[in-house]
Amino acid sequence: MDSISVGSGSMPLIGLGLWKIEPADTANAVVEAIRAGYRHLDSAADYGNEAALGEGIARAINQGLCRREDLWVTSKLWNTYHDPAHVEAxxxxxxxxxxxxxxxxxxxHFPIAQPFVDFAERYPPGWITDTNADEPRMEVAKVPLSATWATMEALVDRGLVREIGVCNYNSGLLHDLMTYANRPPAMLQIESHPYLSQDALLRTAADYGIPVTAFSPLGALSYVALDMANGSESVLNEAIVVSAAQRLKKTPAQVVLRWAVQRGTAVIPKTSKAERLIENRSIFDFQLSDEEMSAISALNRNRRFNDPGVFCEAAFNRFHAIYD
Known part of the structure; x- marks a missing residue:
């Protein structure tokens, strides 16, 4: 499986995204993914399934499917732990x-600092600070991103992590980060798919030598069940995607994933279905033409599905935009 350089390491371009995989299903999904050839696993404290992911990794290693050093495991610092006093914990x-x-x-995980919630009180803590309040809502804390980043750098020095990076940063935050980082970010992870191509941000990251991972690379599919998208917004139904799939004898999903890696981004599609695991990683035996790449990129409509400026107000009683 093709890989990209990330800091001093090499990360497979295709990873298994663990967001929205139920804890009860996670261990089996991870074992089957590793059996199918996956070596890149993308997780986060906020997903609530890291213990089950750990079980799956242990089972795969015990079964001889892989070694720890064969795997690339990513996790993410949640908003409530931005204060330097809580990053290492x-x-x-x-x-x-x-x-x-x-x-x-x-x-x-997000360029958003929130008040600390003790592990013993609630883990993962989610977006609402006090769930017992008369009007539960999202709150923010006065913690500079620079202070959080400095403590992230210390994690590398202590050997707890090999590389550090950021998610959901825009170009302005990335420019700012590069002015104070002693250790530049080794990865930028952002939402990106043909409806949100993020060309300027990808170019900015490339100028700094920062590789990019695209989450939700298939677009609306991850968000329909959350009422954050509707079925009519599926890029898989676009004529250019369908025609490319027919020409190449591939599925529309494979075409969209191929578009992403062919433009230089890693991808972390989520699935717990064995047949989709194999389908999603089978994208290195074909290539889209320049015309197909351009036509798929032209589908961009700046449609962001994962937008705190929308879902925080709707679900957590606070308007908190991070994208203009």
Missing amino acids: ACQRSLDDLGLEYLDLYLV
């Missing part, structure tokens, strides 16, 4: 749940 909690001694990559 949050990382260690993920490591304990995963049953690992180190992470290959640890990312700041």
Whole structure:
């Protein structure tokens, strides 16, 4: 499976995204993914399934399907742990749940600092600070991103993580980060698919030598069940995607994933279905033409499905935009 350089390591371009996989299904899904050839697993404290992911990793290793050093495991620092006093403890909690001694990559999940919620009180804590309040709502904390990043750098020095990076940053935040980072981010993870091509942000990251991972690379499919998208917004139904799939004798999903890796981004599609695991990673035996690449990129409509400026107000009683 093709890989990209991330810091001093090499990360497979196709990973298994663990978001929205139920804890009860996670261990089996991970074992089957590793059996199918996956070596890149993308998780986060907020997903609530890291202990089950750890179980799946342990089972795969015990069955001889892989070694720990064969795997690339990513996790993410949640918003409530941005204060430097809590960054290492949050990382260690993920490591304990995963049953690992180190992470290959640890990312700041959102450029949003929230008040600390003790592990013993609620884990993962989610977006609402006090669930027992008369009007539960999202709250923010006065923690500079620079302070959080400095403590992330210390995790590398302590050997808890190999590489660090950021998620959901825009170009302005990325420019700012590069002015104070002693250790530049080794990865930028963002929502990207043909309806949200993010060309300027990808170019900005490339100028800094920062590789990019696209989450939700198939677009609306991850969000329909959350009422954050509707079925009519599926890029898989676009004529250019369908025609390319027919020409290549591939599925529309494979065409969209191929578009993503062919333009230089890694992808972390989520699935717990064995047949989709194989389908999603079978994208390295064909190539889209320049015309097909351009036509798929032209589908961009700046449609962001994962937008705190929308879902925080709707679900957590606070308007909190991070994208203009």
